[in-house]
Amino acid sequence: MAAYKDEQRGTWYVSFHYYDWTGKNCRKVKRGFKTKREATEWEHHFRMKEAADLDMTFGEFVQAYTRDMKPKLKHNTWLTKEHILRTKLLPYFENKKMCDIRAKDIIQWQNEQISYRDEKGKPYAPTYLKTLQSELSALFNHAVRFYELKSNPVVKAGPLGKGKAEEMLFWTKEEYLKFIEAVKDKPYSYQAFQILYWCGLRVGELLALTPQDIDFDNKVIRITKSYQRLEGKDVVTDPKTPKSKRNVSMPDFLCEELKEYLGRLYGLLPTDRIFHLTKSFLHHEMTRGAGKAGVKRIRIHDLSYPNLNKIQTFQKKDVNRNKYRLKKFGYYFYLFLLIPQKSTREPSGFFHFADTFLSFSSSRVASAFAFSSTVISR
Numbered sequence: 001m002a003a004y005k006d007e008q009r010g011t012w013y014v015s016f017h018y019y020d021w022t023g024k025n026c027r028k029v030k031r032g033f034k035t036k037r038e039a040t041e042w043e044h045h046f047r048m049k050e051a052a053d054l055d056m057t058f059g060e061f062v063q064a065y066t067r068d069m070k071p072k073l074k075h076n077t078w079l080t081k082e083h084i085l086r087t088k089l090l091p092y093f094e095n096k097k098m099c100d101i102r103a104k105d106i107i108q109w110q111n112e113q114i115s116y117r118d119e120k121g122k123p124y125a126p127t128y129l130k131t132l133q134s135e136l137s138a139l140f141n142h143a144v145r146f147y148e149l150k151s152n153p154v155v156k157a158g159p160l161g162k163g164k165a166e167e168m169l170f171w172t173k174e175e176y177l178k179f180i181e182a183v184k185d186k187p188y189s190y191q192a193f194q195i196l197y198w199c200g201l202r203v204g205e206l207l208a209l210t211p212q213d214i215d216f217d218n219k220v221i222r223i224t225k226s227y228q229r230l231e232g233k234d235v236v237t238d239p240k241t242p243k244s245k246r247n248v249s250m251p252d253f254l255c256e257e258l259k260e261y262l263g264r265l266y267g268l269l270p271t272d273r274i275f276h277l278t279k280s281f282l283h284h285e286m287t288r289g290a291g292k293a294g295v296k297r298i299r300i301h302d303l304s305y306p307n308l309n310k311i312q313t314f315q316k317k318d319v320n321r322n323k324y325r326l327k328k329f330g331y332y333f334y335l336f337l338l339i340p341q342k343s344t345r346e347p348s349g350f351f352h353f354a355d356t357f358l359s360f361s362s363s364r365v366a367s368a369f370a371f372s373s374t375v376i377s378r
Contacts, residue, residue: 002014002015002016002040003033003036003039003040003043004039005036006031009031009032011031011032011033011034012033012034012035012036012038012039013029013030013031013032013033013039014028014029014030014033014039014040014042014043015027015028015029016028016043018046018047020055020056026055028046030042030043030046055097055098055099056097056098057094057095057096057097057098058089058090058093058094058095058096058097058098058101059090059093059094059095061098061139061143061147062085062089062090062094062139064147065085065139065142065143066082068142068146069081069142070082074237075230075235075237076228076230076235076237079230079231081135084131084132084135085135085139088113088132088135089132089135089136089139092109092112093105093109098143098149099149099150101153102153103153103156103157104157105153106136106153106154106156106157107157107158109136110133110157110160113129113132113160114129114160124161125161126161127161128161129160129161130159130160130161131161132160132161133154133159133160133161136154137152137154137155140152140153140154169296169298169299169302170298170302171295171296171298171303175293175295175296176197178293178294178295179193179289179290179293179295180193180194180197180289181293182288182289182290182292182293183285183288183289183292186285187261187264188275188277189277189282189285189289191257191258191261191275192206192275192277192282193282193285193289193303194254194257194258195209195221195254195258196300196303197303198250198251198254199221199248199249199250199254200248201221201223201248202226202239202240202244202301203279203282203300203301204226204227204228204239204240205223205225205226205227205239205244206275207226207227207273207275207277207279208225208226208227208236208273209221209273209274209275210270210271210272210273210274211262211268211269211270211271211272211274212270212271214258214262216255216258216259219249219250219251219252219255220247220248220249220250221247221248221250222246222247222248223239223244223245223246223247223248224238224239224245225237225238225239226238226239226240226244227273229278229279262274279300282300283300286298286299286300286303
């Protein structure tokens with residue numbers, strides 16, 4: 001290592017060559033040291049850091065990250081990730097070198113996200129803030145794992161946002177019946193919400209349904225795919241997870257309603273989608289119906305949670321004692337459904353358990369499950 005005296009300024013500087021992350025031979029010059037020792041120590045620390053860190057910019061690394069990750073992810077998953085990279089991360093970090101981004105830079109970025117307000121004065125939701133930070137951390141983790149970056153500054157900066165929403169709302173059976181009566185003036189809305197509520201489907205699974213997915217003889221809906229509208233195109237993919245492919249039982253009354261509804265759809269082919277609706281339309285109908293019925297507005301995502309068909313790891317263990325085993329977060333909890341009451345509306349074989357609220361806890365997780373008007377096939 002060599003340091004040189006800048007006779008004109010009366011200070012010391014270092015000038016040396018090193019190889020960057022691409023293998024290119026680069027020259028580094030750093031001036032302004034008061035002593036020769038300070039200059040040589042700086043060069044020493046720089047070489048140690050460069051031996052393990054990235055010298056490319058954040059923007060350049062995003063290109064490498066895209067090449068690595070895009071082929072491995074579902075198209076809709078990548079579009080979400082790419083949107084966050086393009087709109088929330090690149091504008092702030094694009095020209096910074098990866099090896100120069102420190103925890104203090106991450107904290108400043110966090111504060112900008114926390115202080116954001118839209119045109120209505122609303123901030124980002126805590127869960128969205130958590131998503132933004134998760135994407136940033138995932139990118140740095142990739143750099144650490146595969147590109148020899150020394151450490152992830154996001155981890156050192158600390159958390160942002162919350163992983164779960166503050167509250168999940170549910171409807172009682174009475175509230176749902178008021179709502180569904182309010183949207184009965186639009187048959188397609190009525191039938192869509194009936195399936196979402198009684199069968200526990202995700203919205204994408206509902207919108208992907210075709211007549212050949214409905215087995216009226218066995219009163220079963222086969223879930224094999226999911227629908228999304230991406231970049232102006234209809235995209236049908238596999239469901240959210242491999243275990244999401246499943247058969248869902250229908251109560252007799254819903255089976256008859258759906259058969260009658262399909263009979264009114266002229267020219268519908270076995271492979272045609274049944275519901276040519278959009279997620280935004282269903283959200284609008286949820287708001288309209290809840291307001292008309294005078295019930296609280298819940299998320300469509302929460303609509304299916306009271307139905308135990310929605311939980312794929314739910315296994316019936318002891319019918320006589322109404323005891324069920326629920327696997328959640330790697331733990332098995334035993335769920336006792338109390339005071340079963342045979343519904344006056346559903347045929348024999350389907351039971352309601354109204355407004356049951358059960359809480360479970362373990363050393364790793366405390367989770368609450370609320371089941372309202374749950375239909376369980378016996």
